[in-house]
Amino acid sequence: MPVALAVRNLSKSFGALAVTDNVSFAVNDGEILGVIGPNGAGKTTLFGLLAGNIVPSAGAIEFLGEDVTALPPHERARRGIARTYQVPRPFGHMTVYENLMVAARFGGRLDLDDAGPWVDRVLAMTGMQREAATLAGRLPLLMRKRHELARALAMRPRLLLVDEVAAGLTDEEVNQFIALIQAIRKTGVTVVWIEHVMKTMLTATDRLIALHSGRLLASGAPQDVFASPEVRRVYLGA
Amino acid sequence: MTDDDVYWALIDVANGLISGTMLGGYYAIIAIGLTLTFGVMRLVNLAHGDWLVFSAYLSLVFLSLVPISPLYTLIGVVPVMYGVGYALQRLLLNRVSVQAMEQKGMSTSFGLMSPILVTFGMSIVLAQGLLAGFSSNTQVIRNELSYSAIQLSEDLSVSTLRLTFFCVAVAILVLTALLLRATHVGRAIRAASDDAEIAPLMGMRPARIYATASGISLAIAGVAGVMVGMTRPFQPFDGPQFLLVAFGVVILGGMGSLAGSLVGGILLGVVQILAGTYFGPSAQLVGGYMLILAVLALKPQGLFAR
Numbered sequence: 001m002p003v004a005l006a007v008r009n010l011s012k013s014f015g016a017l018a019v020t021d022n023v024s025f026a027v028n029d030g031e032i033l034g035v036i037g038p039n040g041a042g043k044t045t046l047f048g049l050l051a052g053n054i055v056p057s058a059g060a061i062e063f064l065g066e067d068v069t070a071l072p073p074h075e076r077a078r079r080g081i082a083r084t085y086q087v088p089r090p091f092g093h094m095t096v097y098e099n100l101m102v103a104a105r106f107g108g109r110l111d112l113d114d115a116g117p118w119v120d121r122v123l124a125m126t127g128m129q130r131e132a133a134t135l136a137g138r139l140p141l142l143m144r145k146r147h148e149l150a151r152a153l154a155m156r157p158r159l160l161l162v163d164e165v166a167a168g169l170t171d172e173e174v175n176q177f178i179a180l181i182q183a184i185r186k187t188g189v190t191v192v193w194i195e196h197v198m199k200t201m202l203t204a205t206d207r208l209i210a211l212h213s214g215r216l217l218a219s220g221a222p223q224d225v226f227a228s229p230e231v232r233r234v235y236l237g238a
Numbered sequence: 239m240t241d242d243d244v245y246w247a248l249i250d251v252a253n254g255l256i257s258g259t260m261l262g263g264y265y266a267i268i269a270i271g272l273t274l275t276f277g278v279m280r281l282v283n284l285a286h287g288d289w290l291v292f293s294a295y296l297s298l299v300f301l302s303l304v305p306i307s308p309l310y311t312l313i314g315v316v317p318v319m320y321g322v323g324y325a326l327q328r329l330l331l332n333r334v335s336v337q338a339m340e341q342k343g344m345s346t347s348f349g350l351m352s353p354i355l356v357t358f359g360m361s362i363v364l365a366q367g368l369l370a371g372f373s374s375n376t377q378v379i380r381n382e383l384s385y386s387a388i389q390l391s392e393d394l395s396v397s398t399l400r401l402t403f404f405c406v407a408v409a410i411l412v413l414t415a416l417l418l419r420a421t422h423v424g425r426a427i428r429a430a431s432d433d434a435e436i437a438p439l440m441g442m443r444p445a446r447i448y449a450t451a452s453g454i455s456l457a458i459a460g461v462a463g464v465m466v467g468m469t470r471p472f473q474p475f476d477g478p479q480f481l482l483v484a485f486g487v488v489i490l491g492g493m494g495s496l497a498g499s500l501v502g503g504i505l506l507g508v509v510q511i512l513a514g515t516y517f518g519p520s521a522q523l524v525g526g527y528m529l530i531l532a533v534l535a536l537k538p539q540g541l542f543a544r
Contacts, residue, residue, distance in 0.1 A: 092432055098425055112422070
């Protein structure tokens with residue numbers, strides 16, 4: 001299977017503090033890779049490095065065979081890297097439809113004629129048709145989370161970086177998100193997914209990596225990573 | 239009180255409301271550019287008034303080249319000022335913007351300060367440049383409109399020039415609102431103003447979006463400058479006066495609100511004219527500032543704050 005994303009010896013320090021420490025991993029095309037780790041493990045920083053908000057201190061990021069390490073965020077977005085935030089950050093003074101439109105037009109590089117129908121499809125896929133005309137800043141939490149995913153999807157990404165959707169949701173709602181993300185993957189999108197809720201990660205991902213203090217602790221099949229002594233020590237203190 | 243007294247008292251009020259409203263449209267045009275750049279990128283452009291005066295001179299230059307009616311110089315002034323705004327933002331202001339400073343790890347308050355210092359310097363350079371180029375002689379853009387008035391009734395009239403400007407102001411407001419609401423570029427500007435960190439993740443280039451917003455801002459300042467020049471005599475150092483008017487309007491209407499700049503402008507205009515009518519010319523300024531103080535005390539974020 002071809003590699004969609006390859007991360008090589010990636011490091012980021014803020015002063016003396018290494019938030020990401022010599023991390024290397026690869027994600028195959030069409031795969032769902034879960035990222036786990038305790039608070040402060042460097043998971044969200046890793047997403048910042050991949051999306052381009054954070055400039056690495058060392059290392060390289062290769063996306064679809066191209067070195068994107070030096071590219072600014074908007075160039076990475078246009079190449080197909082989309083990122084969501086744990087605390088959704090919609091353009092609050094714009095409607096849901098407008099939010100998706102800017103994502104489709106800029107990130108998705110669609111022209112006006114194609115952007116409209118595409119946004120309609122994304123709204124249907126994410127179950128947000130009825131919210132299309134709502135100001136995104138006024139959406140309730142669950143809808144905000146869905147909107148965050150919908151807007152990323154509107155960019156027609158090749159790689160979707162999902163940062164914690166399960167927190168604060170009921171099991172039923174989490175299952176809806178799992179189904180949605182798996183449906184997105186079926187359309188050919190590669191997914192990297194950070195989650196705190198272990199149950200979700202076990203069932204919903206193809207492979208896991210575990211981070212601790214910025215370092216890669218373990219990687220492999222979900223059950224194997226959970227069973228590994230290093231991960232158990234970090235999580236259970238055992 | 240006789241019927242006659244009542245009639246004239248009403249005429250005074252009506253005249254005050256009409257000329258105040260007309261003045262308000264003119265004030266709004268002066269303020270829109272300022273409120274737009276603040277709303278979009280938290281940039282307070284202290285040279286806004288100087289660019290306005292610069293545009294008035296630019297209009298004079300065009301008039302010296304081709305003998306046309308002054309309003310037609312807008313065809314030249316507006317695109318030139320758009321280009322100036324775009325280039326300034328791209329080459330200079332983007333480097334010192336609050337966003338750039340935050341990215342370099344500076345605090346937000348430092349970030350907000352740096353473009354203020356830079357545009358303050360720009361204001362001095364512009365005024366001195368105009369002085370060197372055009373001398374300190376008072377200039378005026380001659381036009382026929384300022385001599386004519388439209389008679390509304392026997393005792394009520396409105397200056398044709400002011401009415402024209404009011405209509406232009408409303409047209410510019412509507413066009414700007416439409417541009418922001420319904421176009422590709424406008425949505426990008428609104429997105430970047432909502433969350434400058436997220437916009438690039440959606441594929442937008444803030445540097446270019448900000449440059450476009452600055453271009454629009456100075457293009458509108460260009461319209462304001464030509465109007466100012468057609469209304470009253472001007473000199474190279476008049477910029478700060480217009481900056482003050484713009485600040486007043488923006489405080490009243492709320493930073494970043496287009497509708498607020500029209501309402502704020504009209505409020506300021508009406509209060510100034512009525513204060514002048516009842517308490518003499520010296521009360522005009524005092525009345526305006528008292529209104530601003532009252533709004534600052536009661537609704538400091540402005541009447542139409544986002």
